Amino acid sequence: MALDRWIALVFVALCVLYGYAAFFTMDHLLPPFMQRNPVWPSTFPKILSICGVIVGLVVLLGIEKQSTEKEPSATDINYRNLGQYHIGQALALLGLMVAYALCLRPLGFIASTILFLSLGATVLGERKFHYLIPIAALATFFVWYLVQEVLGIFLRPWPTFLVN
Numbered sequence: 001m002a003l004d005r006w007i008a009l010v011f012v013a014l015c016v017l018y019g020y021a022a023f024f025t026m027d028h029l030l031p032p033f034m035q036r037n038p039v040w041p042s043t044f045p046k047i048l049s050i051c052g053v054i055v056g057l058v059v060l061l062g063i064e065k066q067s068t069e070k071e072p073s074a075t076d077i078n079y080r081n082l083g084q085y086h087i088g089q090a091l092a093l094l095g096l097m098v099a100y101a102l103c104l105r106p107l108g109f110i111a112s113t114i115l116f117l118s119l120g121a122t123v124l125g126e127r128k129f130h131y132l133i134p135i136a137a138l139a140t141f142f143v144w145y146l147v148q149e150v151l152g153i154f155l156r157p158w159p160t161f162l163v164n
Contacts (some may be wrong), residue, residue: 009056
């Protein structure tokens with residue numbers, strides 16, 4: 001079985017688990033006044049899990065394949081040549097995402113987001129730091145302003161040692 005089908009199988013399994021949680025474990029904790037609503041907090045996860053299972057089954061069963069050619073094209077993932085792909089960059093970005101999530105509270109939103117955007121762009125190959133840093137800072141402040149002031153959701157902007 002090809003690599004894309006293995007990934008689709010794992011994706012279908014995750015969507016089934018997510019769907020099980022959405023259909024059977026989320027709604028029993030709702031207060032009685034919310035149980036009469038037409039849209040529950042689990043409505044979007046239910047739709048998302050059903051769509052995920054359908055898309056995963058399309059890939060798993062090979063329905064999306066238009067041609068019957070045996071030779072893989074240049075755009076297909078070839079598991080025999082995984083060394084040619086930029087797996088190091090992908091793993092570095094995943095590591096940066098984990099570090100970003102862990103640094104949000106101690107460093108604050110602004111510092112950790114500017115660092116994440118700058119380091120992520122550097123991992124992907126951007127070397128014009130005179131553009132990179134101001135754009136990352138501007139995007140960070142714009143998102144912080146939208147979340148904090150427009151939506152009214154508190155987002156700790158500065159590190160904890162500066163606030164206390």
